[in-house]
Amino acid sequence: MSGSGFKKLTIKEAEKHIGGRLDRRRKYFLWNFHDDGQPIVCHDSTFLVACSGCLEMGDYGSVLCSGGWDEKRKMEIGCGCEECGYTGVRRGHFPVPAETIR
Numbered sequence: 001m002s003g004s005g006f007k008k009l010t011i012k013e014a015e016k017h018i019g020g021r022l023d024r025r026r027k028y029f030l031w032n033f034h035d036d037g038q039p040i041v042c043h044d045s046t047f048l049v050a051c052s053g054c055l056e057m058g059d060y061g062s063v064l065c066s067g068g069w070d071e072k073r074k075m076e077i078g079c080g081c082e083e084c085g086y087t088g089v090r091r092g093h094f095p096v097p098a099e100t101i102r
């Protein structure tokens with residue numbers, strides 16, 4: 001555990017840091033978002049990506065193994081493997097700066 005630039009916050013700590021009210025359904029943490037040594041309050045957001053375990057992109061953008069175009073998700077998905085539970089997609093996480101509720 002290095003913990004550099006990352007610190008989990010309780011909702012009360014997060015609200016104190018940001019100086020306002022926050023959406024209590026989210027989980028907050030301090031994150032060195034701008035990479036300037038000044039961590040700010042962020043929450044976790046998720047996005048879907050094609051599984052890197054089963055969507056193989058060849059040279060020149062050719063797809064070696066693909067589950068095809070997923071119209072609902074508007075993305076090319078993998079053909080399915082153990083890593084993604086044969087869905088062809090995986091959930092990624094990224095921090096988003098928290099915003100107070102007005």
Ligand SMILES: [Zn+2]
Binds near residue numbers: 052
């Ligand atoms: Zn996969």
